[in-house]
Amino acid sequence: MRDFISYKKSLEILNNIKIPKSVTKRVFISDAIGQVLAKDIVADHNSPEFPTSGMDGYAIKFEDINSDFLEIIDKNPAGFVVEKSVESKTCIKTFTGSLMPQGSDTLVPIENVEVINNKIKITKPVPFGFAVRNIGENYKKDEILIKAGTIIGFSEIGVLASLNIPQIDIFIKPLIAVASTGSEILDLGVEKTNNAQIRSSNHLTLEALFKSNGADVLQMGPVEDDIKTITIFFETALQKSDIVVTTGGVSVGDYDFVQDVIKDKLKAEVLFHGVSIKPGMHILVALKDEKIIIALPGFAYSSTITAILYVLPLIYRFRKANERLPIIKAKINQDFKKTQNKTIFTACNVEYKNSEYIIDFVGKKSGTSAILTNMLGNPALLIQDENSEDIKAGDLVDILLLNNLK
Ligand SMILES: Nc1nc2c(c(=O)[nH]1)N[C@H]1C(S)=C(S)[C@@H](COP(=O)(O)OP(=O)(O)OC[C@H]3O[C@@H](n4cnc5c(N)ncnc54)[C@H](O)[C@@H]3O)O[C@H]1N2
Numbered sequence: 347m348r349d350f351i352s353y354k355k356s357l358e359i360l361n362n363i364k365i366p367k368s369v370t371k372r373v374f375i376s377d378a379i380g381q382v383l384a385k386d387i388v389a390d391h392n393s394p395e396f397p398t399s400g401m402d403g404y405a406i407k408f409e410d411i412n413s414d415f416l417e418i419i420d421k422n423p424a425g426f427v428v429e430k431s432v433e434s435k436t437c438i439k440t441f442t443g444s445l446m447p448q449g450s451d452t453l454v455p456i457e458n459v460e461v462i463n464n465k466i467k468i469t470k471p472v473p474f475g476f477a478v479r480n481i482g483e484n485y486k487k488d489e490i491l492i493k494a495g496t497i498i499g500f501s502e503i504g505v506l507a508s509l510n511i512p513q514i515d516i517f518i519k520p521l522i523a524v525a526s527t528g529s530e531i532l533d534l535g536v537e538k539t540n541n542a543q544i545r546s547s548n549h550l551t552l553e554a555l556f557k558s559n560g561a562d563v564l565q566m567g568p569v570e571d572d573i574k575t576i577t578i579f580f581e582t583a584l585q586k587s588d589i590v591v592t593t594g595g596v597s598v599g600d601y602d603f604v605q606d607v608i609k610d611k612l613k614a615e616v617l618f619h620g621v622s623i624k625p626g627m628h629i630l631v632a633l634k635d636e637k638i639i640i641a642l643p644g645f646a647y648s649s650t651i652t653a654i655l656y657v658l659p660l661i662y663r664f665r666k667a668n669e670r671l672p673i674i675k676a677k678i679n680q681d682f683k684k685t686q687n688k689t690i691f692t693a694c695n696v697e698y699k700n701s702e703y704i705i706d707f708v709g710k711k712s713g714t715s716a717i718l719t720n721m722l723g724n725p726a727l728l729i730q731d732e733n734s735e736d737i738k739a740g741d742l743v744d745i746l747l748l749n750n751l752k
Pocket residue numbers: 526527528530531544545546547548549593594595596597598599602626627628642643644645646648715716
């Protein structure tokens with residue numbers, strides 16, 4: 347009988363796996379969306395660089411705010427540098443985005459003046475410095491604006507563009523080889539020849555999960571279920587990728603070849619095989635020449651959950667992103683018994699209502715770990731710790747948000 351370690355211990359071992367030094371590459375900012383920034387972005391100038399008008403109006407000296415009339419001595423459209431200065435009892439018509447003319451310190455919006463014979467009368471005074479965007483209002487020179495480890499999104503692209511930075515360094519994604527094993531599984535489109543055959547969903551679920559969470563995937567599809575083919579598969583996959591993820595063939599059956607190949611043919615260093623979790627108790631994690639092998643159980647629900655729990659944190663570490671699994675507190679709407687002495691992950695529905703997350707189990711099916719449809723909709727996983735007690739309706743519980751996994 348194998349030793350099953352605790353979930354906590356398995357995470358400790360996983361987190362201690364040494365990740366190779368990350369490689370960076372330079373890309374155009376619009377190709378960097380969803381990628382991880384490798385170097386801090388520091389402002390090389392103030393924004394704005396000069397006092398700038400935030401409205402359409404008249405630039406004045408504040409000391410003239412209560413004067414009867416101020417003479418309009420020039421116009422100052424955005425994109426031009428007006429040469430005249432605002433002197434006492436004068437003003438310059440100035441537009442949104444224009445530099446504030448020399449000598450001025452306050453902008454009176456056009457709505458606050460009456461224009462009579464090339465002069466303005468201020469009908470509604472404004473305070474000192476009104477509608478003037480000061481130097482460095484947006485950012486200051488030498489300020490770190492985007493930290494290394496940030497995942498680039500639309501706001502980072504905007505800030506990079508305003509800094510005139512067309513290209514940035516990003517960490518390259520890990521490459522994960524994915525395959526499913528099992529003598530009963532068929533790829534899409536392949537005709538069934540007997541009733542015992544089923545469609546392989548695992549390899550495609552995992553490809554989608556990994557790609558949408560920051561990895562590149564080498565899809566190796568369903569692999570024929572014999573020792574020789576599985577050995578060749580592993581040898582090829584290990585050469586080409588950083589992490590190899592398989593499904594099936596890791597429990598206690600006579601035909602569970604994956605574990606035999608990993609242990610006996612590859613002679614990989616098994617870090618653990620068997621964790622006190624439900625689902626996914628037969629997960630096997632091994633190292634072969636610094637490459638990581640994660641062999642997941644065959645059931646669709648088990649392999650998906652264990653891929654989330656064990657592979658996503660590795661992806662985060664490979665690409666040096668400031669990310670972690672989205673585990674939060676939620677209120678449960680019913681009593682929920684602790685059925686086994688394991689860490690248990692149960693699919694539930696989650697809703698954000700009246701400033702709190704609430705979970706229920708409406709429409710969730712019970713049965714084996716084959717029920718992948720329990721993860722459709724707006725799902726989360728209720729996490730029951732190994733040593734936890736029965737849960738009571740209204741308790742705050744830990745959940746893992748699945749829709750945050752893209
Ligand atoms: N006597 C015991 N039997 C089983 C145990 C046990 O402890 N003692 N554990 C059960 C648990 S828990 C799991 S999980 C499975 C894991 O078995 P394997 O990892 O060896 O997976 P398979 O037997 O190959 O497949 C299990 C199940 O999943 C279906 N499957 C397989 N591949 C795919 C795929 N690519 N796409 C969709 N579905 C797939 C397969 O048809 C089986 O129904 O072992 C239990 N048995």
